[in-house]
Amino acid sequence: MRSHRVRIAPSLLAADFGHLAEQVALVEAGGADLLHLDVMDGHFVPNLSFGLPVVEAVRRLTRLPLDTHLMLAEPQRYLAAFRDAGADSLSVHLEVSPDPAPLIDAVHDLGLQCCLVLNPATPTAAAYPYLNRVEMVLVMSVEPGFGGQSFQPAALGRIADLRARIDALGADTAIEVDGGINPETARACRQAGATVLVAGSAVFRAADVAAMLQSLRS
Ligand code: DX5
Numbered sequence: 001m002r003s004h005r006v007r008i009a010p011s012l013l014a015a016d017f018g019h020l021a022e023q024v025a026l027v028e029a030g031g032a033d034l035l036h037l038d039v040m041d042g043h044f045v046p047n048l049s050f051g052l053p054v055v056e057a058v059r060r061l062t063r064l065p066l067d068t069h070l071m072l073a074e075p076q077r078y079l080a081a082f083r084d085a086g087a088d089s090l091s092v093h094l095e096v097s098p099d100p101a102p103l104i105d106a107v108h109d110l111g112l113q114c115c116l117v118l119n120p121a122t123p124t125a126a127a128y129p130y131l132n133r134v135e136m137v138l139v140m141s142v143e144p145g146f147g148g149q150s151f152q153p154a155a156l157g158r159i160a161d162l163r164a165r166i167d168a169l170g171a172d173t174a175i176e177v178d179g180g181i182n183p184e185t186a187r188a189c190r191q192a193g194a195t196v197l198v199a200g201s202a203v204f205r206a207a208d209v210a211a212m213l214q215s216l217r218s
């Protein structure tokens, strides 16, 4: 049996931004482990979300670690700014660079944790050389850019593949999954070996947020 502790990362993209402080307090009180912040530039993904001022504002609202998902064509330009805004970890997409090693080093040099993100079409093998150089790998279970999409079941085999690789390396790299997570898909992802579950719509549309967080966890 695997004994990895599962962590839940509500995605603020699905929150009511008119009541940001209350929404952050709700998930923090409900037992969230991290806050997932989806930053989109309209280039790497065909959508815009929010940027540095919102990250700074959220930093002042919570002590939860800020798991910052950078959907940016040129993340290297903004890494220090997101650190200064209060991010704890920066997630960079493998697709933006043929060799992500300099990006990973740049994140670590800033004193932050680094997560490498794979879009659904990116072979998991592309991440193998970096699995013991990052704290976390993120398997997208939807095309990045929008909340509220359906979970792509092919993500399960990809999680299991990365779990086998990470275990074979003896590494403790976390595996995060993002997109279409609800209690049912969360269970399948945990069974495949994911340890960090991102959920936007499921959490922020729940009538009972604490109960939803608990059911995603177990
Ligand atoms: C999509 C984002 C996700 C999104 C998840 O580009 O990376 O984090 O907010 O939303 P749900 O949980 O609604 O699929």
Ligand code: ZN
Residues within 6 Å of the ligand: 011, 036, 037, 038, 069, 178, 198
């Ligand atoms: Zn995300």
